[in-house]
Amino acid sequence: MSRRAGDTLACMAVCPPGVEPLLDAELAAMGIARRNVVRGGVEVNLRPRQLYAANLWLRTATRVLVRVAMFDVHDFATLERNAATVNWRQWVPAGAQVTFRVSSHRSRLDHTRAIAERLAAAAGAPLATGSADWADGGSSYDDEGAPPAGPPAARFVARIDRNRLTLSADSSGEPLYQRGWRRQVAKAPLRPTLAAAMLAAVGWPAQGQPAQGQPAQGQPAQGQPAQGQPAQGGSSSGRLMLVDPFCGSGTVAIEAALAASGRPPGTGATPGSTRSFAFETWADFAPGTWASVRGEATQRLADAAGNDLTVMASDRDAGAIAATTANAARAAVGHLVAATHSAVSAIEPPPGPPPGPNDTAWVVTNPPWGGRIASGGDLRDLYATFGNVMRARFTGWRVAMLVADRHLAAHSGLGLHEALRTTAGGQPVQLLVTGPLTASS
Ligand SMILES: C[S@@+](CC[C@H](N)C(=O)[O-])C[C@H]1O[C@@H](n2cnc3c(N)ncnc32)[C@H](O)[C@@H]1O
CATH class of the missing domain: 3.40.50.150 (Vaccinia Virus protein VP39)
Incomplete structure (x- = not known):
């Protein structure tokens, strides 16, 4: 179910509705081909280097998801059995908590909290405290509500449609609108x-x-x-x-x-004002590639x-x-x-x-x-x-x-x-x- 290192990753760059053509243009300008605009984002295949660059450079995206697995979930037994085949260690660092944004449509399983609990159990990681809101997310990939506060957790999106679950890992971590540099806000700040x-x-x-x-x-x-x-x-x-x-x-x-x-x-003047990304915690993270991507910023x-x-x-x-x-x-x-x-x-x-x-x-x-x-x-x-x-x-x-x-x-x-x-x-x-x-x- 999981990919091999170096493979192209099936990704989804997420944005608010209406922004899709602008996000698509950003990806095109980065030289990324084979894009598919869908409601709420752009589906795109990315190599790891491109995934790192997308997180670093995209300005209109909320997050970049990477597809982890797709499997049938007719009942909790099939959910548990199939979730056990996911290579969770690739996506969840030792000791980390997990959180799931679950949605279910036209499917037998629809208790989003219970689904999140089963997935967390399969991952062998505690469900982050306060993750219920995120777990109960609606049909949109773009969360207007913030993910749970507290210690960093590995975030996943689980979408069930017609009894088939698509599991994606959030490569961004904190949403990309959390730039790092914006600590002070006046009235009614824009994202x-x-x-x-x-x-x-x-x-x-x-x-x-x-x-x-x-x-x-x-x-x-x-x-x-x-x-x-x-x-x-x-x-x-x-x-x-x-x-x-x-x-x-x-x-x-x-x-x-x-x-x-x-x-x-999202790169500020000081280390404290520069944001980090979830992919930096993944098992196959390539620090040399990431350093090279960041090095291009100088140019x-x-x-x-x-x-x-x-x-x-x-x-x-x-x-x-x-x-x-x-x-x-x-x-x-x-x-x-x-x-x-x-x-x-x-x-x-x-x-x-x-x-x-x-x-x-x-x-x-x-x-x-x-x-x-x-x-x-x-x-x-x-x-x-x-x-x-x-x-x-x-x-x-x-x-x-x-x-x-x-x-x-x-x-x-x-x-x-x-x-x-x-x-x-x-x-x-x-x-x-x-x-x-x-x-x-
Ligand atoms: C919607 S907020 C702008 C938020 C901003 N885009 C941000 O992201 O933080 C509108 C701003 O207009 C300012 N404002 C209201 N009346 C004004 C006026 N007559 N002249 C200048 N600024 C005014 C308010 O102080 C407020 O900061």
Whole structure:
């Protein structure tokens, strides 16, 4: 049932619904072929080196699963018998706990907790305390709820459909949106993976992705992006400018700086701010391969060093600016993110001429949307102010805003169209974007 070392692994890169085409484009840009987009992720065959690289570099993925086994489970007896054939020692380090995200459809066995207990018994490892929530996960691979807290556990996903169980090991461990560098959060923080999806949807450059103006095969060359597809910006030879005037804890700005400077999303400035991955604990983990994959990051950093990059983040809340500054420093992009305490009504674009055709200039932001933040005022006025400031001072820029309420966004008066539709904290959200702004936009 288990694979041999060096084999290609049947994997599933997991993401929130709606983000699949962006994740697929990320995998394509990494040179990974034979991908199959499914709801909630991309199925892909990876060699171990590619699996390590996927965990290190993917910005929009929640986790990367590796298929361990598939077997029939007509009853608990067949479950126990078949689970006993799994080479658990490959995936579960000595002394580790285990946790299972179990779902069951159209099948006789549907008591997810009891299934998780049987699988844990077969693995010869204790079920992690508090793993019930994760074990009772729904049909989606992407868990909006966090996996259990406590000591690290080897995580598995067990999906039963028509009495057949597919068991996958989670190669990421902590979800990939836990970047390591984001320790301080302001109000209503975005998941970094969602911020990365917003940036990918507008075509903000990232390591391994096609340069602006050079669409990946199958991407639209001009005009509006297809929904969920990377948009086209300017040229990689021009200035790269990004402003987030509602920056909160700085998630969008920091993700933008990491991507455009060729840094992996979860690698911080200090060992404590750099995340680790579950595959590092697997029995056939190849430290030399992993060191080589990480070594490539140095080259990517050098390749991106010539970028003319400006990232500005502002917020009217001083605590948010303190969080942004601390997070950016931990992410090793403190020198790339200019964080300013300012209301949106007072913001200005970076000094210099307005963006030209070779420049990439985006305002990418996540304004308050009511439900998540007590606004203390009328949000319609805030959106109107935002729109006025954009038109008056940001000529030539484009705007992308993540909103939960399209009608509220319309108060900005900006000509908006949808570039991405996904969920945030279980709530449907849309990324609305403009073309280059003019005074009459
Ligand atoms: C939804 S949060 C942004 C969260 C952010 N994307 C993150 O990941 O942390 C909206 C932010 O807008 C800020 N805000 C609200 N009204 C503002 C205004 N008039 N000017 C500037 N910032 C404002 C709030 O302080 C809050 O930090």
